[in-house]
Amino acid sequence: MAKSLENIVSAAIVSSFYQKLLDNLVVDVAVVGGGPSGLVAAKTLAERGYKTVVFERKLAPGGGVWGGGALFNEVVVQSEAKSILDEFGINSTEIADAPGYFSLDSVELASGLIFGALKAGAKIFNNVSVEDVAFKDDRINGLVINWTPVTRLQMHVDPLVVITNAVLDGTGHPCEVLNLVQRKARVKLDTPTGEILGERPMQAATGEITTVENTREYYPGIFASGMSANNVMGGYRMGPIFGGMLLSGKRAADLIEKSLKK
Numbered sequence: 001m002a003k004s005l006e007n008i009v010s011a012a013i014v015s016s017f018y019q020k021l022l023d024n025l026v027v028d029v030a031v032v033g034g035g036p037s038g039l040v041a042a043k044t045l046a047e048r049g050y051k052t053v054v055f056e057r058k059l060a061p062g063g064g065v066w067g068g069g070a071l072f073n074e075v076v077v078q079s080e081a082k083s084i085l086d087e088f089g090i091n092s093t094e095i096a097d098a099p100g101y102f103s104l105d106s107v108e109l110a111s112g113l114i115f116g117a118l119k120a121g122a123k124i125f126n127n128v129s130v131e132d133v134a135f136k137d138d139r140i141n142g143l144v145i146n147w148t149p150v151t152r153l154q155m156h157v158d159p160l161v162v163i164t165n166a167v168l169d170g171t172g173h174p175c176e177v178l179n180l181v182q183r184k185a186r187v188k189l190d191t192p193t194g195e196i197l198g199e200r201p202m203q204a205a206t207g208e209i210t211t212v213e214n215t216r217e218y219y220p221g222i223f224a225s226g227m228s229a230n231n232v233m234g235g236y237r238m239g240p241i242f243g244g245m246l247l248s249g250k251r252a253a254d255l256i257e258k259s260l261k262k
């Protein structure tokens, strides 16, 4: 029987998705969260030749970028991170009475970061939630994933596992993966107390710096970037300024590359 167009479309989707998933069950780097820090890290690592995958819980990656400041869809980036915008081909305009600060359209930022990560070779699985981690020899070596609707509806469906050399917790404010590591694995993280210190209130200039400084490995095999790093190490928040998130993604990529080369 001749195949109908409907059948051809369905078969193409099933076979190409199946191949994509199969190809990414063992990776060099698994990024949890397609926010700005995770997407910059994913692009950087993918273009350096590392097999990189991003798991994003929502339908649309981009994290907190889309909403700009209070749903006004503009954000601000400082000059230190301007070269990252340029690298992704994202437009920005210097603010007339605040030299060194650039405003830009948050929809262009979100879509530009997603497109850049994909074009560099990173694979993004959206609508997928990381619900647990896998351990081997006192090191995190995998992520436990499930479909977001399955987790949201609390369906009793067992997950799949992706094996990886390095995990980046780019889950934003809740630092979900490191929370899991602390709570379920009952291990000490590399913080002054061994635990998650918790995000501090708004102090934008300091928060921008600590976001980058706090970007590092917190337990063998797992790094944190962006607001996740700030939550783990007790950093300050900064509102709709995104340069620190972009710079954090770059630093995460550099540190992960260094650890993979060891």
Ligand code: 48H
Pocket: 032, 033, 034, 035, 036, 037, 038, 055, 056, 057, 058, 061, 062, 063, 064, 065, 128, 129, 130, 131, 170, 171, 172, 173, 176, 177, 225, 226, 227, 228, 237, 238, 239, 240, 241, 242, 245
């Ligand atoms: C899969 C998950 C899971 C999970 C969460 O919040 P994000 O945008 O992350 P960052 O840190 O790169 O950027 C933070 C920035 O957006 C922000 O919030 C700022 C600057 N706030 C300042 C302030 O003062 O408030 O993105 C994290 C992404 C989201 O898309 C989540 O859906 C996703 O991670 N995510 N994906 N499995 N378990 N948990």
